Each structure stands twice: as structure tokens, then as C-alpha cells.
Amino acid sequence: MQADNAVRSATPPALAELALAALGALVAGSGERHPELDFLLRHRETVATHGEWDQALLDSLRTPAEPDRLLLDLAAGLGLSPFEILAVALAAAVEQDACVGRALARLQSPVASARPSLGLLAAAFGSALEAGASPWAALLDGPAVASGLLLLGNDSAPLPERSIAVPAPLCLALAGFPAHWPGVHASVTGGTVPLPPSTLTESHRQARALAATAGAALLLRCGSPSEGRAVAIALTQRLENEAVFVETDKLAGFGPWLRLCNRLPVFVLDLAPGERRLLPELPGYDGPVIALAGPDGAAETARGAMPEWTVGVPPAAERTALWESALGDGSAELARRLAADHRHGAGRIALVGRLARHHARLEAPDSGDTAPTRAAVAEAAWSGEGGGLDSLAEPLRAAVPDEAFVATESLRASLELLLLRCRTRDTLVDGLGAAATARYRPGVRALFTGPSGTGKTLAAGWLATRLGLPLYRVDLASVTSKYIGETEKNLARLLARAEQAEVVLLFDEADSLFGKRTDIRDSNDRFANAQTNYLLQRIESYDGLVLLTSNSKARFDSAFTRRLDVVLEFPLPGADERRALWLAHLGRSHALAPAELNRLAALADLAGGHIRNAVLTASLLARRDGRPVALSDCLRGLHEEYRKLGRNPPPALVSAPDRACP
Numbered sequence: 001m002q003a004d005n006a007v008r009s010a011t012p013p014a015l016a017e018l019a020l021a022a023l024g025a026l027v028a029g030s031g032e033r034h035p036e037l038d039f040l041l042r043h044r045e046t047v048a049t050h051g052e053w054d055q056a057l058l059d060s061l062r063t064p065a066e067p068d069r070l071l072l073d074l075a076a077g078l079g080l081s082p083f084e085i086l087a088v089a090l091a092a093a094v095e096q097d098a099c100v101g102r103a104l105a106r107l108q109s110p111v112a113s114a115r116p117s118l119g120l121l122a123a124a125f126g127s128a129l130e131a132g133a134s135p136w137a138a139l140l141d142g143p144a145v146a147s148g149l150l151l152l153g154n155d156s157a158p159l160p161e162r163s164i165a166v167p168a169p170l171c172l173a174l175a176g177f178p179a180h181w182p183g184v185h186a187s188v189t190g191g192t193v194p195l196p197p198s199t200l201t202e203s204h205r206q207a208r209a210l211a212a213t214a215g216a217a218l219l220l221r222c223g224s225p226s227e228g229r230a231v232a233i234a235l236t237q238r239l240e241n242e243a244v245f246v247e248t249d250k251l252a253g254f255g256p257w258l259r260l261c262n263r264l265p266v267f268v269l270d271l272a273p274g275e276r277r278l279l280p281e282l283p284g285y286d287g288p289v290i291a292l293a294g295p296d297g298a299a300e301t302a303r304g305a306m307p308e309w310t311v312g313v314p315p316a317a318e319r320t321a322l323w324e325s326a327l328g329d330g331s332a333e334l335a336r337r338l339a340a341d342h343r344h345g346a347g348r349i350a351l352v353g354r355l356a357r358h359h360a361r362l363e364a365p366d367s368g369d370t371a372p373t374r375a376a377v378a379e380a381a382w383s384g385e386g387g388g389l390d391s392l393a394e395p396l397r398a399a400v401p402d403e404a405f406v407a408t409e410s411l412r413a414s415l416e417l418l419l420l421r422c423r424t425r426d427t428l429v430d431g432l433g434a435a436a437t438a439r440y441r442p443g444v445r446a447l448f449t450g451p452s453g454t455g456k457t458l459a460a461g462w463l464a465t466r467l468g469l470p471l472y473r474v475d476l477a478s479v480t481s482k483y484i485g486e487t488e489k490n491l492a493r494l495l496a497r498a499e500q501a502e503v504v505l506l507f508d509e510a511d512s513l514f515g516k517r518t519d520i521r522d523s524n525d526r527f528a529n530a531q532t533n534y535l536l537q538r539i540e541s542y543d544g545l546v547l548l549t550s551n552s553k554a555r556f557d558s559a560f561t562r563r564l565d566v567v568l569e570f571p572l573p574g575a576d577e578r579r580a581l582w583l584a585h586l587g588r589s590h591a592l593a594p595a596e597l598n599r600l601a602a603l604a605d606l607a608g609g610h611i612r613n614a615v616l617t618a619s620l621l622a623r624r625d626g627r628p629v630a631l632s633d634c635l636r637g638l639h640e641e642y643r644k645l646g647r648n649p650p651p652a653l654v655s656a657p658d659r660a661c662p
Helices: 002-010 015-030 035-048 053-062 066-078 082-096 098-107 118-128 135-140 168-174 197-211 225-238 254-261 316-327 332-341 346-362 374-380 409-423 456-467 486-501 523-541 558-562 575-586 594-603 608-625 631-645
Strands: 184-186 217-221 242-246 263-268 276-278 289-293 298-301 308-310 393-395 444-449 471-474 504-507 545-550 566-569
Touching: 015 035, 015 053, 015 066, 015 082, 015 098, 015 118, 035 098, 053 082, 053 118, 066 082, 066 168, 066 254, 082 098, 082 118, 082 135, 082 168, 118 135, 168 254, 197 217, 197 225, 217 225, 217 298, 225 242, 225 263, 225 289, 225 346, 242 254, 254 263, 289 298, 316 332, 316 346, 332 374, 346 374, 346 486, 409 444, 409 456, 409 566, 444 456, 456 471, 456 504, 456 545, 486 504, 486 523, 523 558, 575 594, 575 608, 594 631, 608 631
Parallel strands: 217 289, 217 308, 242 263, 263 289, 276 298, 444 545, 444 566, 471 504, 504 545
Antiparallel strands: 184 242, 393 471
């Protein structure tokens, strides 16, 4: 038995036990007895086997007990004094043992706080202070409170009655348990998106630069949230660390938690155009910091601006490998074609590949062949990462085949050239001179102008169908806002998501957003011009495909038209085009003779949109009578269209008898 006591005496006591023993000394001096206070006296007796309390404290600091190693490692990094170390040990013990809280409540009566007060700490641990030092200054001005390792409560109470506490995640971390910080999400090992070699190589370079400087920071820009997180994970793994993604501003004590858990913070930012965000300081943490954002806005630390890395689209060879990985076995040829046709990043490829496999399984025959097809990939491409695109733009899902789109030979030739430009935009300047490659951006910007109904929107659908890309028409009501800066923020969000998803973005009646700048007469003009300026700059740097339609090119600012790659005029159709339009809309189930079709095409000088409406009215009349569409039905439809336009139909069309509609 004596040998066992000798072994226990030779082992330094735990810091929490020392703290409770010091409280037991206060109880012994008071002469008061109670079960909760006896709990403290027993700790005093246990520590007494190790010799004098002051010497036992020095021994425990030099040769810590196993439960105290994390706390003392943290104390060394933060520069905590012995007084602060004991305060932290006691505050943490309150969170871990209900008996400690009840004993403190009894000891501090009538204040009756279960957490230690500053007055109690001063009375119990005063001998741990340097000679002449103030216990208030040691805590209030010390690194434990400054870093958030200790939180002060009872703001309105006198200093001796103010309590201290250790945040719950830090208590768990000090005890060696995996801890979760509210609003902070741990990374998944290896990430969720396979990254191409070029991105991994660059992440290694960036990691070396971060490791070379204490407190270094990096602004990581990526259009895909999942890809951005995967890149951040690759960076932190290279630094032999683990990323945690911060989406909260409640960070008191977060610095010590990062140090304890060996984590690297990645601040996830949603920045508006022109917005500048100051990253919060993290007292107690001096490691690297990463900010993850989209293409807009800026971020900086207390030291100033941060270096930036924008994750780009991988080259075609790497995209092929990513597509093969995303689509599965037997998809080599499809992967090669998709990589050649689309400028998708790693995040987008992983998402579309996963959804394409799901669509392939839904459509799989009984034989079990679930290899994704081009059609399955096209269907999956309508899904946006994280959503948000559908709230700002309307998806136009209807395909427009060649036979549905009628245009003059010169216009179709120009559209075919635009189609070729879209398909080769990634490698367009390869092999060209420095003047061509300088400042080249792979985005394509086209303006379609012409009278209403001449097929501008239909041409956009035809182009998207030929490219195999989703088509979204911008909802101006959702984008524009009466609040200053909100329109730009909505457009920034829309363009960033459209750019990442590689969709064809259609601005119908675009002159309402991209119109001419005006002379400044009041504050409204100033803000309207600022909005136009932002749009001009953002469209020029946009890497995706954007189509704009308008009734007149003259409504646009000259600086904007200079930024366009293609401007196409959609004229009113001639007689030959009108005949082709009638046939394209009527199909084969009609009773019109060739001469009657020629008559309609020659006399009805309307655009394709009006011809479509006339055919729908004619079909309605024919269905009422249960017969094919006849000439009289078409004439009635034409009369309705002319009436809507406020025009009189040609005299040769008036002679036909009208067929009354019920």
C-alpha cells in the first residue's frame, strides 16, 4: 500500500485537480462543511500527497499528466501564464464534471454561479501570479481572454463577480474528443470532385507559398462551389492539415480551436460586384488562411490585400480523362467528344457525369446496359450546381431542329459561322500571333437585331440545340431591383453560375439593361450609368455564351456594341422564306394546294411569329370541324393577325369568306 502511494506521489497531479485543491484550501480556512465542499477538500488531500501545492504546480507544468498535454501545448503556443492555465483547467472541468459546478455554486454563494468568478480565481490561484501582478490584468489583458479561449460573462456585474467559461467545442477538443464548431463544416477526405493534374500541380505551388510565410492568406476563386472546396482540400492536405469551411461570424475562441484540432480555415464568401470583405482576425491562430469566392468582389486581411488564384478550365486532354472518370466504363469516345465540345471545369463534369449516370439507369433496358448516352448528358446539363440559375433565368427546354428554323441563306450562313465560333472558342487563337492571343477571352457575345417576330429567339434555341447546351432566358423582373447595388449583385450571381454551368444565356429585349448611358441630371441617372458600366465590363470578361436580342441596334451604347463578337440583322422574310415558314408550321396534315401556299406567301407580308399565330388559329378552326387545315382557315388566322397589328389585310385576302368563330 505504501509503495502505491509512493508511485502516486511521484506522478504530478492533473491541472484540474490542482485547481480544485486550491479551492479546497479556501474551504478548509472557512471551517464550513457541506457535501459539495467536502468534494473540494478531498482533492486538497489528494494533492497533498504530492507535496506543497506550489511545487506540485511546477511539476505538473514541467511534466504534464496525459490529460493536460493538449492544454499545455496550446498554452505554449498562446503564451498563457500559470494563472491563466489554472483558470482554463478549472473552467473546462466545470463543463466536464457536474460535481465541480455544484461545488463552485456552493462555494460562491450567495452569487450561486456554477462557473468560477474572477474573485474566486484571484483568491485561489494568487500564488501562481508573479509578485505584484494584478489578477484582473492577468486575465482581462491576457492571451486566454484575447484569443477567446476564456469567455467573460455577467457583463454588468462587478469584476470580482464576473464569471469565466471555456466554449464547449474547446472543452471537447481539450479532452481529446473530435469537436465540431457551429457554422463550420469539416472537409471530406480527398474531396468530392476529382481534380485534373494541372490543378493539383498549381495547388502544390500555392501550398508551398502559403507554408513559407506565417499567417499567409490566399483568395481562391472558382465558379463551382464543389470544385472550389476540393481545391481547398488539396491545398490543405499538401500543408499536412485539414480544411474546415467557415460560414459563420461567431468565432470567439475559434483560433485556439483551430490550433488544438490542427485545422485550416477556409472562409466561404458570397461577394457582390465591388464588395470588399475583411476577413476576421483569429487570435490564437497564426497558420494559413484561405478565402473561397466567385469571380466578383474582393477580400483582404488586416495585413492588406491577398494574393489570388483563379481556378481555370482544364485543357481538353484533362477534360477527357475527367469525363471518362465521371461517366464510367465504356465512355471513352463520348468523353472525347464532350471534352472537345464543352469547356466544363472539374466540378461541372463531376456533377453532370453523376446525373447522366442516373438518367441512364432510369432509361436502361432489361439487359442492364447503363452506359450514359449523349442524350443523358444533355438532360443532366439542365441541372445547376447548388441551384440559383432557375430563380434568375427561365429555362427554354424545347429543342429547335433545323427544319423548324427558316432563314435566308445569308443569315443561315452567318449563324453557321457563329456556331463554329462557339465550338472552337477554346482553341481559336492557337497558333496565332501575340496581338491575337493578348487579352483573348473564350466567351462569345452575339447580338440579334430585327423587327419583332423575325425569329431571333428561335435562332437562339436553334443555336443551343446544335451546341447541345441548355438555353436560359434572363428574367429581367427577377434580376432588376429598385435597391441600389442589388441589380448588379443579381447579375453577378447569374453570370457566375451560367459561366460555370456553360449554358447559352439569352437576354431578350436586351436594350432595357444594356441601353445607352445618359447625361447625369440626378442621382438616379448616376446609379443607372453605374449599372450599365458594370454590365459592359462584366460581359466583356464573361467566358460563356451570351445572346442578346433587340428590335434596334441603335438603342445600345456604342461602347457595348464594340465589345460584341457578332451582330446579326434579322430581316423580315421574303416571299420564298414566308412560303417555307408556312410549310414548316403547317406540317403535312393540311389541305392547301401549292398555288394556295404561294398566294399566302406572296400576299401576307408578315414575320414568322405572326405566321405561327395564324397557323394556330387556322388549326383551331379546322379541329372544330374535324377536318384538315384549309385555305379559308389560314385566311381567317391572317385577318386576326392583321387586326392585332392595327393593319388592314391586303385586298386580295379580304375577298375570301370569313369563317366565324363560335
